[in-house]
Amino acid sequence: MRRTPTLIGATLLAAGLVAAGCGSGAGDGKTRITIGLFGNFGYQQLFEEYEKAHPDIDITDRTASYSDHHKNLAAHLATNNGAADIEAVDVGYINQFKANPGQFVELKADVKDRWLDWKWEGSLSKDGKQIGYGTDIGGLAICYRRDLFEAAGLPSDRDAVSALWPTWEQFMATGKQFAAKAPAGAKFFDGGPTVLNAIVGQAPTGYYDKSDKIVVGENPDIKKGWNLVAQGVADGLSAGLLHSTPQWNTGFKQGQFATLACPAWMMAKIKDQAPDTAGKWDLAAVPGGGGNWGGSYLTVPKQGKNVDKAVALADWLTAPEQQAKVFASAGLLPSAPKLYSEQSVAQKQDAFFNNAPTGKVFTDAARALKPQYQGPKAGDIQTELGNAMQRVEQGKQSPDESWDQFVADVTR
């Protein structure tokens, strides 16, 4: 009888495979809705709430890294198989996907008023089909380490810190002051690409003009920002870390940098990466004012088996009430403007960030935000720009050489 356990195991395995093969709703009569996410959307409690209100729905989420998620989604759309019922898409990729709206369920426009106009238009295809409901926007602020600022003899109070840098030039000047007395191993900012992304996010025009022509090579705002950041790198202000890499994550734990360009979603990343630094961080205004970096949409691929129920869930998750809950729990900035004047949002404080008034900082940032048109391959160009700045940080090329190569690469 020694073989029995193996047999039972094999039978269970076979049964499991059969059940998995049947896909959604096998067994308990529930409809399973899968949702593909990246990073932290702050949805866990909302899923439980929705399942409680809809006993026939079972929500399964799968989370991957930013680039894996979007590349997998592309592969699943290409093969017409394997996509989740709901798929999140970041603003850096939404244009590539909305160029083929036929892959997605067209969402109803009757809830259009929920969102900022530019957020709605961001996921609207050229022929007027809506493929994604907006979740959050980035906004921009600067996260900084109070303890490192104090150690370097700089003010650490958030209003005084904000007053140090009305412009990016003054931000870099503060950096030099910091570097003169900085604790060993601590640089002023994490890496050139992060700062540059924030500066690009504030420009009226980004990588493309409105006719989808790549104009980054002639864009004076971006070139000015490039020169400024490259100078900062030359002055030794950068820790030389590329954002969202393991080395960067380690940098949080080791206190390798004192400031970080912070869209609202970045704060959730800091909490995830370095829970031990609670209370050491604080939040100041971003130099230059306004600007956006990142933010996402929920799409419903047509290939799903439960399209109607998926649309209902996406609709519910992106409704202002739910966006407010996500802001309260994970700090993601709502894309629904009516929330900006609501007490629960506007007066929110964050204990992790030394009780910084995140509600006020980010709703102010969202109001000051001038939308920037994103072209078809904005995400790829952002990657190339980050690579270009890294070449300077790694000492592989001079700023001018690297810039020329970047422009040649993206316009080729």
Add this chain to the structure above:
Amino acid sequence: MKTDWRERRHRWDTRYAPYAYIAPYFLLFAVFGLFPLLYTAWVSLQERNLIDGDAARFIGLDNYVELLTADPHFWNAMGNTMSLWLLTTVPQILMALGIAQLLNRRLRGRTFFRMGVLLPNITSVAAVTIIFAQLFGRDFGLINWGLELFGAGRIDWQAGTGSSHTAIAAMVVWRWTGYHALIFLASMQAIPTSVYEAARLDGASAWQQFWRITVPMLRPQIIFSTVIATAGNMRLLAEPLLFNPGAGAATGGSDRQFQTAALYLYEQGFSKFEFGYASAIAWLLLIATVAITGLSYLAARRIRTD
């Protein structure tokens, strides 16, 4: 005529049954190997977006012409692939020979060591790469810590071409050396001891015995290992991809310094959605792999058997 029929059936059976036995492999190959190959060839003749097959346009050999004549990134990726092929295959085979020789002796816990060398091969490539990326970290990596301990400076492993290739080659060599060592070991044990005894009587040193007897007798296995290693390294993807995680992973470094051809294919196909162009890269990579594998076969065949 009943006996005649039975006889004929027996004849058919012996003649055709072997084909039936091997048919499943060829059927599977046709479905999962040949069809994708031909379909990729068809796609490579199109300008085609990954997620919009309906709008595909036939453009003949334009993708190939562009790749071969006007795409510096492609040639950069091919160069990196060649460099990594040399940096992985040669040390792999040499070290596997050495390890097999050591394991072929009487030593305590022989089975333990023999199984041990295979362990790297059965671990997940993703896990291995992530750990190696930590070891080769710039600020807190163990290897830089060691270098500093001995007075050498820190190295930004990902930044340089040579340093990044060394790090990636280390992952591949670590992973595959044990596998090849076991293959060599199995054949070493089949070499009759009388040959060595005769050599010893003639006064041959251990070193001479190794190069004059062991290596020539292992020629078929060395050819096999070289071909396997070459084919594997020509499509190196996971190691360079995971060595540099983050949004820019597919570019293989800030200046594409460790972007392999397979990684460039991945970038074009899944980051830029250029399905046709990526398919053309796949075909050129296939042709290059066949050519290089042929070359390495010829090179390994030159080992003299005397």
